[in-house]
Amino acid sequence: MLMKIFLIFTLLCSTLLAEDLEFKNIYFLDKNLEISGLTTYKDNLIFISDNKEDQYIYQLKLKDSKTYLTDTFLKINTIKNFQEYYYSTLLSNKGGRWLKSPWDLEGIALCGDTMYLANEQVREILSIDLNKKSLNVIPLNFQAAFAELGKAMEDIPTNAGFEGVTVDCETQTLYIAQERNPRGIFVYNLKTNQYLGLIRTIEAKTNQVSPDYSDLFFYKKHLYVIERNEWKVLKINPSTKKVVTEYSFENNPVLNLRKLYKTDEPYGLAEALFINDEEVIIGIDNNNKPLSKRAEILFNFRGTSSSLIHFKKPKSM
Numbered sequence: 001m002l003m004k005i006f007l008i009f010t011l012l013c014s015t016l017l018a019e020d021l022e023f024k025n026i027y028f029l030d031k032n033l034e035i036s037g038l039t040t041y042k043d044n045l046i047f048i049s050d051n052k053e054d055q056y057i058y059q060l061k062l063k064d065s066k067t068y069l070t071d072t073f074l075k076i077n078t079i080k081n082f083q084e085y086y087y088s089t090l091l092s093n094k095g096g097r098w099l100k101s102p103w104d105l106e107g108i109a110l111c112g113d114t115m116y117l118a119n120e121q122v123r124e125i126l127s128i129d130l131n132k133k134s135l136n137v138i139p140l141n142f143q144a145a146f147a148e149l150g151k152a153m154e155d156i157p158t159n160a161g162f163e164g165v166t167v168d169c170e171t172q173t174l175y176i177a178q179e180r181n182p183r184g185i186f187v188y189n190l191k192t193n194q195y196l197g198l199i200r201t202i203e204a205k206t207n208q209v210s211p212d213y214s215d216l217f218f219y220k221k222h223l224y225v226i227e228r229n230e231w232k233v234l235k236i237n238p239s240t241k242k243v244v245t246e247y248s249f250e251n252n253p254v255l256n257l258r259k260l261y262k263t264d265e266p267y268g269l270a271e272a273l274f275i276n277d278e279e280v281i282i283g284i285d286n287n288n289k290p291l292s293k294r295a296e297i298l299f300n301f302r303g304t305s306s307s308l309i310h311f312k313k314p315k316s317m
Contacts, residue, residue, distance in 0.1 A: 008279065018182055021233070021280060021311035023252035026034035027068045028165045028305040033058065035283040037118075037164070038109035041130070047272060047283065048105040048117070053084075055103060057115075062307075068308065080134035085126075087142050095123040096154025106271075107177065109182065117178065118162040119305070123153055124175060125165060138174075140193055145186040148198045149178065156181055163271075164215035166223070168238070169265060175199075175223055175238075182210035185225070187238075194209055197298065199241045201225070201234060203296035209266045215273040215283075219317065224275060226282070228268035231257065245290040245316055249309070257309070259287045261293050272308075280311040 029035070036050040045060040059073040076082055089102035101120040107118030115128040116138075125138045146153045156178075164177035172190040177183075187201035203211045214228035222244075223236040231250035234243045249270070250257055261269065263286070273284025284307045296302050 003218075016243060017316065019247050020251060020313055020317065021247050021249045023254055024279065024312055025065075026299060026307055026309045027062070027066055028303065028307045029060075029068055029070055030063065030305070031070050032304055033306060034271075034285045034287060035270045035308070036106050036285055038140045038281060039110050040109050040274070040276075041073070041110055041115075044073075045274070045281075048108050048110070050104060050106055050120075050271075050285070052285065053103050053230060054105065054226045054249070056313075057108070060173070062310055067301060074128075074133065076128070078133075079128065080132070082135050085135060085137065089119075089124075092297065094128055095121055095158070096152070096156075097158060098168060099150075100158050106161075106163045106179075109166045109216075110237040111167050111169035111172075111216040116165050116167060116174070118165040119314060120161040120163060121158050123161050125162070125174070138190075138193065140188055141195065142186070144195045145178075145184075145198065149182060149184045149186075151182055154303065158310065163213060164226070166216040166218045168218045168221075172188050173238070175216050175218065176206075177225070179214065179217050180210050183211055183213050183300075185213065185216070185223070189225055197241075199223070199236065199238070201227075201236070201243050214268070215269050217275050219275040222317075226270050226271060226273050226317075228270050229266075231268055231270070233273065233282075247280075247314065247317075249280075255298055257284075259292050260284065260307070261289045262292050263289045273312065275317060279313050280317070282309045282311070283307075284309065 033049040039046040055077040057074040060068045063069045104120045106120040109116040113130040117126045160181045163179035175186040176186040182286040217224045225234045233247040235245040271285040274281040297298045
């Protein structure tokens with residue numbers, strides 16, 4: 001009898017929970033910027049764009065019930081050390097190859113006045129001191145990380161590199177999303193720059209086009225990950241490295257989000273994740289594709305703008 005109770009308890013504890021995120025609203029950017037990372041600084045939403053060689057950080061302000069105004073938050077190309085970094089990267093084989101974009105931002109995180117950026121094709125994490133207006137490369141050794149991943153950095157496609165970054169500010173633990181081919185999450189101690197290990201989740205049983213991770217966010221001692229081509233956010237316990245809850249953002253009473261834009265492609269579009277005590281915000285990078293006809297009618301908006309979808313934060317987050 002005791003064994004039976006133990007087995008039932010174990011099964012209940014190991015059961016993966018699944019929820020749908022509750023849609024609140026959708027807002028479109030007033031400019032054609034391809035949102036690829038999202039966070040806040042002093043209560044202001046800020047984001048990065050992966051438009052080619054975009055060297056700005058932008059801030060958002062609501063214009064009306066369906067539009068965000070975008071403005072410049074920081075001109076990265078004017079801060080200390082940027083020019084030296086850019087040209088030295090352009091003329092080197094960083095990331096395991098000579099032909100690459102030396103500046104391709106795909107993730108942003110903040111701890112106090114220190115900003116962290118993922119430079120995808122170069123495979124580097126940068127820090128910006130917002131007080132001193134200076135940029136530096138965090139000296140991380142990725143040899144052990146890619147060895148555990150099972151594939152050398154130079155053998156992974158150029159545009160399948162670092163797609164997201166987040167930090168547990170309390171413990172100074174850094175998490176980096178290696179996007180795909182193969183995917184994984186590298187964990188580092190920011191105090192020592194020591195590699196702490198790899199997080200990998202089980203790939204969905206459905207026929208994913210390309211299993212990937214497209215952004216990360218750390219909130220209340222848990223790591224949250226966008227599984228882009230499954231249209232899900234995963235909640236991961238960083239101690240056990242196990243997924244405890246899946247949140248689907250595909251279906252809602254308004255519109256199946258796979259049909260938001262006319263892409264004619266099977267890939268997901270979510271590239272930015274932000275969570276606070278009230279809501280979950282997911283940034284959609286539409287690659288300058290137009291809204292679908294149904295979305296134009298539903299939201300009374302036309303154009304090729306990226307969008308931010310606001311959801312009610314579940315109690316389980």
